[in-house]
Amino acid sequence: MNPLIHTSSSNVALHTYESALENPAMNYLLSLSSAQSRVTMQSFLGRVAMMVQKVTFEQFEWGALRRPHVMAILTMLNNAQLAPATINTYLAALKGVAREAWALKQMDAEAYAQIKDIRRNRGVRLAAGRRLQxxxxxxxxxxxxxxxxxxxxxxxxxxxxxxxxxxxxxxxxxxxxxxxxxxxxxxxxxxxxxxxxxxxxxxxxxxxxxxxxxxxxxxxxxxxxxxxxxxxxxxxxxxxxxxxxxxxxxxxxxxxxxxxxxxxxxxxxxxxxxxxxxxxxxxxxxxxxxxxxxxxxxxxxxxxxxxxxxxxxxx
The missing domain is CATH 1.10.443.10 (Intergrase catalytic core)
Structure with a gap:
């Protein structure tokens, strides 16, 4: 069941939804205004969770995330030769989840500040796609x-x-x-x-x-x-x-x-x-x-x- 979807008539679904609110990653996704952004960021967070712990993004221990972990993730993404803009999207997602972990008191202020302070990846790539005549x-x-x-x-x-x-x-x-x-x-x-x-x-x-x-x-x-x-x-x-x-x-x-x-x-x-x-x-x-x-x-x-x-x- 998708924890972002629930019906008031179902106690099971409501419990699933309430449990999801304790997950910093889910809270972060709910804070995004665009449905397409939620799909994109959920995909990115899922890749991070699988890459680091071989688990789903719902199972990942986001509250235990620390600056060295984020730096290691960024290094792996760089080694995979992803575009700087793509890497920065990963970083934005991780910072957003860290903010929610701090708000849920699953991460202390110092750990959140250290992640928040990580600088964006510099560099550009040729524009993707094409224009039509x-x-x-x-x-x-x-x-x-x-x-x-x-x-x-x-x-x-x-x-x-x-x-x-x-x-x-x-x-x-x-x-x-x-x-x-x-x-x-x-x-x-x-x-x-x-x-x-x-x-x-x-x-x-x-x-x-x-x-x-x-x-x-x-x-x-x-x-x-x-x-x-x-x-x-x-x-x-x-x-x-x-x-x-x-x-x-x-x-x-x-x-x-x-x-x-x-x-x-x-x-x-x-x-x-x-x-x-x-x-x-x-x-x-x-x-x-x-x-x-x-x-x-x-x-x-x-x-x-x-x-x-x-x-x-x-x-």
Missing amino acids: VEELYELYKACSSVPGDLIGSRDLAMISLLAGCGLRRSELVSLDVENLRSQDQSIVLIGKGNKQREAFVPQSSWSKLEGWLQLSGITSGAIFVRVRRENKITDSRLTSQAVLHVLGQRQVQAGLEPLTPHDLRRTYATLLLENGEDIATVMDAMGHADVSTTRRYDMRNSDHVKAARDRLKI
């Missing part, structure tokens, strides 16, 4: 709209267009309801990562594709992107983030493109804005980032500039 986006759109009146094609077209036209995250896309739409501004009000609300302004072409899907599907309230059965029947089952990944993979193959991910469409959105001359602060707001350094990681222009400089070089 506009021609590639058109090929994706064509792959979705080959059959008029096709509900699945219309839905996929609207989804991909919003991912590329607004830079939405998968989790943001699948959580959209009709009630989030603002027709007068052609915008979407949503709650993104970190529980931050923002307004995403939709380009005319993407808005038209979205309206086309809503009109064809007859959806007037609730979830915008739902499952469609093979016989072209609408369901009220909201798509999952994993389903979006699957859909994009199918359309990428149909379009004859190189592999890509939903986040590549987000990278494309940021890069296109920057190529259009938008300042980095505007792009940061559009992406829903809290720090401009995060936005800079989505700038995929640099390699193009360097390639152009190479081609101009005469030696």
Whole structure:
């Protein structure tokens, strides 16, 4: 049973939930505002627990964690040649768990302070993923709209267009309801990562594709992107983030493109804005980032500039 899930009608489930609150790792996960962050950090903590004690993260003795243990874990991660940003995510999770262990009086203040004082890993790696050329986006759109009146094609077209036209995250896309739409501004009000609300302004072409899907599907309230059965029947089952990944993979193959991910469409959105001359602060707001350094990681222009400089070089 997942200790994060319980029902008030079940004494066993309630006991499991209450017991989980004594676990610093579980408390840390509950403190995270994003469901995707909880999944990511639980995975990282699970790897640490298995790597160190060969147990699950629920069984790991987090209150006994000390600075030398954390330093040893970071060394192992470095030796595995993980990217600095990934190692820093592990460190953030371990610091978060140490904070909860201290709050639960399972760790003394000095031990927590020593872990909290560990510095982040320095260094950078080349930006992950890729940006799509506009021609590639058109090929994706064509792959979705080959059959008029096709509900699945219309839905996929609207989804991909919003991912590329607004830079939405998968989790943001699948959580959209009709009630989030603002027709007068052609915008979407949503709650993104970190529980931050923002307004995403939709380009005319993407808005038209979205309206086309809503009109064809007859959806007037609730979830915008739902499952469609093979016989072209609408369901009220909201798509999952994993389903979006699957859909994009199918359309990428149909379009004859190189592999890509939903986040590549987000990278494309940021890069296109920057190529259009938008300042980095505007792009940061559009992406829903809290720090401009995060936005800079989505700038995929640099390699193009360097390639152009190479081609101009005469030696």
